Amino acid sequence: MGETDDVTDAVRRATRGESSAFSELYRRTRPLVARLVAGFGTLDPDEAEDVLQESYVRAFRGLAQLKSVGAFTPWLLTIARNRARTRLERRSLLQRMEEELADPTPETVPALPPTLQVERDIEVVRQLIAELPEGEEKKTVQLFYIEGQLSAREIAEQLGVGKSTVTMRLERFRGRIKRELLQRVLAGRWD
């Protein structure tokens, strides 16, 4: 999937001030944002909802600055991830004095590449998952990213491990994918 036509159209209409477009954007993107936040197993359900709320409020407030309509979803997801991290960091007494993560500037977030390229990337990621050694980490990644039904908390319950363990496994895998993507960017194989 690249950014879908429906989402880009709603972003265009929202930036023109069409209020129904905000509801449309919320309706279409909420499942993705909710899945992202569900990956933070140490956030309780109330906190997860708060993170979702904050993310949309910030995204809608900053929408006028978004230069590429195709960048809306990755930008929104980055905001949500930053909100979730900030929320977790605030919990820690030691990190209480840390600056909270700022929202990404809309113009610095690259738009999603064309659908065909995204489909190729998805295949690469599937291959990477298939190549993971059999074990708990692979199972965690499959449950969260491939099956996409359970939250990190529920996976922790199912596998009998801590919530933070599941989040850590997902973060580790995500780091691997980021490394792969960064390498492609540097090699000029990913815009």
Added chain:
Amino acid sequence: MRHLDATAMAELARRDPATVAWFREHLASPCEACETFLATHSDALDGRTDALLLALAPERKAEAEVIPLRSAPRARRFAPPPGRYWGWMAGALAASVLMVVLVPLVKGPRGVSEWNGQKGPGRISLELAVVARSTDGALRRLDSGGDVTRDEVLLLRYHATESGVALLYQQREEQAPELLGRFPLTAGTHDLEGPDGLAGVSLESDEGRLSLALVAFAPGEPASEQDALAALAADGSPDARPGTVVRFDVRVQSGQTLAP
């Protein structure tokens, strides 16, 4: 050997040739130090990485429109507000929906029944949250026992530990439970939704105390109306029974929409 850190990322962002050349080769094979750094470092790749990973699972359908379970509210009550309010309302709608807080009201299994030597289906653990939507579209989170007005519609959101099926009942004071609908349950947190869209309970003809009860059954548990009524009747009893019951009480008043 050099690994990724904040300095390296800044150099890469500036396209420093030596740094780009080094990391182009270095990142071609797995590096635990660099992957650990990237996992928690916030940068422009985050959104695209997440979009890619979240695209692996089957796509979830967009949030559906609210379909009232009971008599449709009169049109004038849901007349659209003046155009200038829509922008504010869209933001408020998104914000309010997201403020839904799960209310732990599990009245499911209490105590542990004796094991009879047979493996049975698992019992679903269930939580229920309710928000009231007023005629102007504003959403208000409710606590069980809270006041609502007749012109509001109740929207339900649940958290289930596993998939199954649920029957939704309403019960007025001193009256028998009345079935409002049967819904599939999916593990996780979701809006209560049937094939026609979100479940919204209209309060138009009510006054006084109204109890909503969601009776959930795990796969393999008998899930007929009789089973649900038996579960409701046994609610509060330590006797073993199929089904998990979650209740949410409201007090319907005849006045105007209450302040949040």
